[in-house]
Amino acid sequence: MALTLYDKIYREHLVDPDNTTAPLLYVDAHLIFEVPTAQAFDGLRKNSRPVRRTDLTLATVDHNVPTDDRSKYQDAASFVTEPQARTQITLLEKNLKEHNIKYFGMSDRRQGIVHVVGPEQGLTLPGSMIFCGDSHTPTHGAVGALAVSGGTSDIEHVLATQTVLQKKYKNFRVCVEGELGLGVYSKDIILHLLGKIGTAGATGCVIEFCGSTIRNLSMEARMVLCNMSIEGGARTGLVAPDDVTFEYLKDRPLVPSGADWDHALAYWKTLYSDGDAHWDFTVTIDAADITPSITWGTSPDDAIPVTGRVPDPADYDNTEPFKAAAIRRSLKYMDLEANMLATDIKIDRVFIGSCTNSRIEDLRAAARVAKGRKVSDSVYAMVVPGSGLVRQQAENEGLDVIFKAANFDWREAGCSMCLAMNPDVLSPGERCASTTNRNFEGRQGPGGRTHLLSPAMAAAAAIEGHMTDVRDFLTTENGSIRITKLTLGGDTVKSYGSVRVTASAPESAPKPKDEIVANRAARHAVKSADGIPKFDTVSSVPAPFDMQNINTDLVIPGAFLKTIKRTGLGPNLFRDLRYDSETHEELPQFVLNQQPYRNSKILVCTGENFGCGSSREHAVWALVDFGFRCVIAPSFASIFFNNSGKNGLLAIPLDDTQALEKIHEEGLAKREVQVDLPNQEIRDAGGNLIAKFQVDAYTKHCLINGVDDISNTLLSEEKIYDFEVKQKEKFPWLFGRIGKLQPPKRLGLALPGAKDNFDW
Incomplete structure (x- = not known):
């Protein structure tokens, strides 16, 4: 059977191919950082669960760290002056020490943005499954890895089980052919693509970038494309590995060497989409049509050539009223x-x-x-x-x-x-x-x-x-x-130069080849202490929204993400819409500042692509903390949709335009509607059926019974263990790598005045 690259990697990582209800993918490498992890470690601690594979986990700090001079740096506690950021970073360090997880802190020159660090160190390998709790994890797909993101619940899931729940997505091919012109870079390619397909054009899909233009790009240029595939709604992005990939990876610290390199390379060369593979969608772009570009508005698909003009909303009033309204809002x-x-x-x-x-x-x-x-x-x-x-x-x-x-x-x-x-x-x-x-x-x-x-x-x-x-x-x-x-002098230099060990590394006794370093949860820890809020039926006046592309930054601005709790975000839900930016007083015209909507449990949005943007779970937490139990919209961004069910929030994609408008009208009239999950129905206050809706069996089961993902997954612990035994035998180069990392002092990469170096 002909397969795409995505199909091949997905199948290779299915823990139990027979489980089509809640498919689990084994995670070969897990990257973590300070912002979404505190709540995940807290969940492990509350349920007496260990980090299952500390040897497959690597941490750094990036989102909150100051980027000013570090010449006088001593430790994070004294260097980071903003209290909430300092708390997140120091708590991460405490959790990493407790679980013995390798860490690139601010005193280590290897510290950096998580999606720069992974490929740089060679943690990201072709054919592997990468997980990170940041929406731009698709970056790692540039080497031919299947790299996906999720919220804090998914981070905790990976820490506890070394797996992630992942349904199969559709295949979307983006083929770019020809030579790029003067001053045209990979950023221009992706902006051009987003201008063509929009921010929801690849929702429910995995993009593979291919064509002669892509083959001629460097690894770093390919990373830009995969990085921003999420901005087109894609679950992730991929580029098939080739000689450019192999040259980039060779000799990096976490890349196999010797016989393992030969075996890995032989496997990597099989990672391509078969010529007669099925593609659900294809977009073809002529490289000659791409010009240096910018965005003018407030969405990544608001792209125009730098030689162009800002659009006029009047051009869309009759044909695309939602777009016309969005343009006017952006212009303002x-x-x-x-x-x-x-x-x-x-x-x-x-x-x-x-x-x-x-x-x-x-x-x-x-x-x-x-x-x-x-x-x-x-x-x-x-x-x-x-x-x-x-x-x-x-x-x-x-x-x-x-x-x-x-x-x-x-x-x-x-x-x-x-x-x-x-x-x-x-x-x-x-x-x-x-x-x-x-x-x-x-x-x-x-x-x-x-x-x-x-x-x-x-x-x-x-x-x-x-x-x-x-x-x-x-x-x-x-x-x-x-x-x-090339350098500005015209030289070819391996990216980031070489890193040499400045002192002999201690020899460690070799471990038995078949040993699996898995910290398996005790039987009493299988069932979670809290689970998730149960959902049966909910009746409420729906709060009516009339916007499309409601992004996670709009739901909860980044300034409020520096928290170590899942609660307390409700007061800042839709902050920029609810409050005056100067006086910080409530804007009375905003729907959630009015009665009865400030007590609504149901939000109905007539615009598509609700929840686009970040993988942060904070957007869902803010909605739940405000009191919402259900969001109804024509469509949702994939990660937001997945995060919702994990927190007891029912997200209902409803493509029945008449039904959606009816619910919206009921909200405007301040009349209640009822969402009935067991029967999958939405009814008006008189009991009349407005719409039937679809929900996958697994999400329905979890919501009705208040069962969280980890409790379900730990029932399959033996299958996970059996899978990783076979995985290590088949792909030995994926195991034991992170443990070989050396302390920064040994490599000459520690800041001179640092006091917080981990004793590795």
Whole structure:
């Protein structure tokens, strides 16, 4: 049977192929960080469960960390001044020590953005299954790994069981053919794609990027595409491994060597989509049609060529009223005029960084534009490397000197201004040319305005003080995407340079080949202490919403994610819609500030793609904390939909337009409706049927009985153990790798004044 690459990896990781109700995939590597993990470890502790495979888990810190000078760094407790961020980071460190999990902290030059660290260290391997509680985990798919994300409940699930519940998704092929033009980078490819398919165009799918253009891209350029596949609604993104992949991986710390390399390579070469494999959807793009691009609005699909104009909502009033309304809202928020030239958009800040564009090739592309030039006096520009090793490599190549001479601020590694969770934030009204992945309202700071673009385009905008066609700064010698693989001097250098052990590593006794290091939960810990809130029938006046693409940043802004609890987020639900940004008083016209809607248990939204954006579970927690038990919408983003059921929130996708409008009308009329889960029906106050709805059997079972995923999965512990015994025999190079990592002091990668180095 002909299979796609996704099909092959999915099948290889099914713990029990016969379980089609709640399919479990075995996780080969689990990456964790500070923001969503405190509640997961707390759940383990409450239920007396161990971390099942500490040897397959690696941690770092990135979202909350300050990116200013670390020359006087001693420990996280004294360096991180913001109290909630400090609590999250120090609690992570405490949990990691308790469970003996390897950790790249701020005193370790290997620390960085989790999706930079994974490929950089070689943790990310072709054909493997990667999990991380961050929506941009698809980045790792660039090497041919199946990389998926989820919320805190999924993180706890992986920690406890080394598996993740994962249904089979559809196959979506994106084929890009031809040569990219001058000044066109992978960021422009993905923005072009998003402009074609929208933010929900690949919902329920896994994208595989293919075609001659993709084959000619470097690994780092491929990572940009996979990273932002989530912005098109895809569950993840993939690129088939090839010689570019193998060259990138060879000799990295966690990549197999010797005979294991040979065996792994032989397997990796079988990882491709068969010629006659079935594709549910295909999009073909001519590379010649892609130009340097920016986003103008508040959604990643609001992409236009830098030579283009901002759209006019009047053009869509008759054909796409939802889109027309969204354009008007975005124009107002972004303070732009319809039909204005993209190059007339002035900026206040430039941010080069994030898990999308903070690698060495991104910095080289920006440095080629910045060299010999100066940042405009009206602009503050910053460059934030994706990891300490990227920063070190950039300094070895002299890129820091170029940036500093051009008046860019040269920073330490972290997520930085990608999201408003650390000191690097926009002030209200500030406009930023940003190489990050999302331009939602308030994403980089309350009231901040974000335009997405490539690192080279960002550097050009910094110099001119407004959006600028980067091709005016480039020649064929320095403006090709292929040239980013070379240093500015034209040399070929292995990304991030070499890391050498400065002292002999202690020899450890070899473990028996068939030994599995699994901390298996005791019998009494199989059933969770709390479970999830049960759901039977719910009656309420539905709170009516009339928006599409309601993203997780809008549901709960990033500034409120620095919490170690699952509760207390309700008061800040829809913060930017509910409160005046200056007075912080409630806006009486907003629906949830009115009676009876402030007591609603049901939210009905007539716009598609509810919950797009982050994998953070905080959006669901905020809805539940406010009092909602059910959300009804035409469609949901995949991760939000999955997170909902795990917290007792019933998400009902309802594509019956008449029924949806009827529920919405009942809400406007302040009349109750009843959601009946056992019978899968929605009725009005008179008992009349409005709609039947679909819900998968597993989610229905869990909600009605109040049973959580981990309790269910631990009933299959023997099957998990049997699977990993076979997995280790078949793919031995996936096991025992993380344990070989050396302490930063041994590698000469520890900050001189650091006191918090872990004793590995």
